[in-house]
Each structure stands twice: as C-alpha cells, then as structure tokens.
Amino acid sequence: MTRELKEVQGIIFKRQKYKEADLLAKIMTKENGIITLVVKGALRPKSKLGAATLNFSYGDYVIYTSGHGLSNLRTYKEVRQFDGLYNDLTKNAYASFILDLIDHAFVEYQPLGRYYDLADFALKKINDGVDAEMITQIVQMQLLSAYGVEPQLRQCVICGRQKGIFDYSIKLGGVICSDHFRTENSRLHLKPKETAILRTIGLLPIQRLGNISINEETKKATRKAIDRIYRQTIDLNLKTKKFLDELKFF
Known part of the structure; x- marks a missing residue:
C-alpha cells in the first residue's frame, strides 16, 4: 500500500x-x-x-x-x-485512564470525531485543576455509546416518562421512573439526586458544562454505579483503572 x-x-x-x-x-x-x-x-x-x-x-x-x-x-x-498532568501523579492517573478507555473503544485509524473532543476537553479541565473524578465520570458516561451500550437516559425505558424520580437499571439499559420501582428488581437503588447526576453528565454537551460541585458522598455513589455499569456491560480490565483505584486508598 x-x-x-x-x-x-x-x-x-x-x-x-x-x-x-x-x-x-x-x-x-x-x-x-x-x-x-x-x-x-x-x-x-x-x-x-x-x-x-x-x-x-x-x-x-x-x-x-x-x-x-x-x-x-x-x-x-x-x-x-499538559504540564499539570505530567507532573501530578493523581491527575496523571485520571488522564491515563481516560485515554486508555478511549483507546480500547476504537480500532487503529478509526476516526474519533466527538470522542476526540471529549478527550481534549477532559485533559484541559483536569490539567487546570477541575475535579478530576467528576470529569472522568462524565467521560465514562458519554463514552458508553462508543462501546455500543449507550444507555437510555432521556426517559424511562419502560413507559417513556421524562420527568419525576428515577433510578437506573443495568439490565434494562437505562433509567426507570418511580412507577416501576416495585416491579423492577434489577434497579441500582440510587438516590434520586445520584440518578439525576448520571442523566446530566451522560446527556449534557461538554461545551455546556459549567462549574462542577458535588459532595464526596454523592460522587462516591455515582462512581460505584458507573463502575458497575462498565463491569456488567463491557467487562474491561484496564491496568490504568486498577492503578487509579489503588491510588484512591492512599
């Protein structure tokens, strides 16, 4: 050739x-x-x-x-x-995981399109000192579509309802409204605020994301939910993820 x-x-x-x-x-x-x-x-x-x-x-x-x-x-x-990423171990770990995640979603020479913009956005934000955990969660939620498992976040996967209180079902591949909480035993039992954050970070265009201020308890819950979504739908085993998880214990 x-x-x-x-x-x-x-x-x-x-x-x-x-x-x-x-x-x-x-x-x-x-x-x-x-x-x-x-x-x-x-x-x-x-x-x-x-x-x-x-x-x-x-x-x-x-x-x-x-x-x-x-x-x-x-x-x-x-x-x-990005000097901030190169010189800071924690920022480095988050950025490495994000890029590794994108790397595994594509074959070589396959155009990345908006996912390149997502990577560029994430690295700039983390480099500038914006909450690296939340930036990573945004990338994880928005990258699911590149793995072919884009969740339904706009409306209840069962009845199509768009407003109200929601939870997340990995089995059904998206959010369910409170009308189905009793009958759907596969839901994650997230608090309404936690589900609302998953919907927001999964749907909102990155250029419209402003300052992110979420308490540690909520952030921990959404991280656990996203980890479960990835584990049960994609089952990746990335060294960069393992290192990032180990870093959080220090």
Missing part, C-alpha cells in the same frame, strides 16, 4: 521502548484515529523527537503512513505539553 507524508494534530498518550534507541508512541487524533508511531532515536539523550513525544504532549506531527499498521514520525511543528 502507498505510504504518504501526512500532518496530524493529536495527543501523545502511550510510549514503550521499541528497538535499541527507538520508541513506539501512540497518538490520538480526531480524523485519523489512534496511530502507533515509530519514533527513531527517541531514547537518545538529546533527541528532539523524544522530547516531542512525551506523554500528554499535543500539537502537530508530520508522519509517514499507509493508513494501517505502524507509521513513522518524521518531524513536528507546534508541540506543547
């Missing part, structure tokens, strides 16, 4: 040693999807390519690609870094 030089804009999020002085670096892009780059000489002490492909670097990269398999990084233009 023909290879061509192409300029892509994206976020570097994974690196591993490839050959003696080379690296493999993953870059997340909007139109060209997730690409694995061979970065020649990146492990040499004064390598500019190595410095431009540190985790959480973002900018314009010129690559040599055929649109499948490994591509080669040739040079870069404007490259900056």
Whole structure:
C-alpha cells in the first residue's frame, strides 16, 4: 500500500521502548484515529523527537503512513505539553485512564470525531485543576455509546416518562421512573439526586458544562454505579483503572 507524508494534530498518550534507541508512541487524533508511531532515536539523550513525544504532549506531527499498521514520525511543528498532568501523579492517573478507555473503544485509524473532543476537553479541565473524578465520570458516561451500550437516559425505558424520580437499571439499559420501582428488581437503588447526576453528565454537551460541585458522598455513589455499569456491560480490565483505584486508598 502507498505510504504518504501526512500532518496530524493529536495527543501523545502511550510510549514503550521499541528497538535499541527507538520508541513506539501512540497518538490520538480526531480524523485519523489512534496511530502507533515509530519514533527513531527517541531514547537518545538529546533527541528532539523524544522530547516531542512525551506523554500528554499535543500539537502537530508530520508522519509517514499507509493508513494501517505502524507509521513513522518524521518531524513536528507546534508541540506543547499538559504540564499539570505530567507532573501530578493523581491527575496523571485520571488522564491515563481516560485515554486508555478511549483507546480500547476504537480500532487503529478509526476516526474519533466527538470522542476526540471529549478527550481534549477532559485533559484541559483536569490539567487546570477541575475535579478530576467528576470529569472522568462524565467521560465514562458519554463514552458508553462508543462501546455500543449507550444507555437510555432521556426517559424511562419502560413507559417513556421524562420527568419525576428515577433510578437506573443495568439490565434494562437505562433509567426507570418511580412507577416501576416495585416491579423492577434489577434497579441500582440510587438516590434520586445520584440518578439525576448520571442523566446530566451522560446527556449534557461538554461545551455546556459549567462549574462542577458535588459532595464526596454523592460522587462516591455515582462512581460505584458507573463502575458497575462498565463491569456488567463491557467487562474491561484496564491496568490504568486498577492503578487509579489503588491510588484512591492512599
């Protein structure tokens, strides 16, 4: 297949040693999807390519690609870094989990579209010090559709009611209204406020999200609910999630 030089804009999020002085670096892009780059000489002490492909670097990269398999990084233009993510262990852990979650939802070179915007939004917010736990929960809820399990959050999955008190049913794949609480034994028994938060963060466009202020008890409950939704519908086993969970015990 023909290879061509192409300029892509994206976020570097994974690196591993490839050959003696080379690296493999993953870059997340909007139109060209997730690409694995061979970065020649990146492990040499004064390598500019190595410095431009540190985790959480973002900018314009010129690559040599055929649109499948490994591509080669040739040079870069404007490259900056989310320093807050790189230098803070907790922020780093949340951001790594978010990018890992998106990585597993797509095959290489599959355009990410709005999910790239979601990743970009999340990294900027966490880098700037916005509540990393809530930003992560927003990403998790909005990313379910990329895994093919988009929940029904707009209305009761049984009767279509849109207003009132709701709970969440993993078995039914969405929210149910209080009219069915007695008969539906698969519901999570969330408090009305907790279900309302799941609906809001799952439906609201990211550009309309303002300041997030939710108490720790509610945040913990919504996190447990989202973890259950993922565990019972997608069953991922991500090292980044395990590390993030371990970090919360310290």
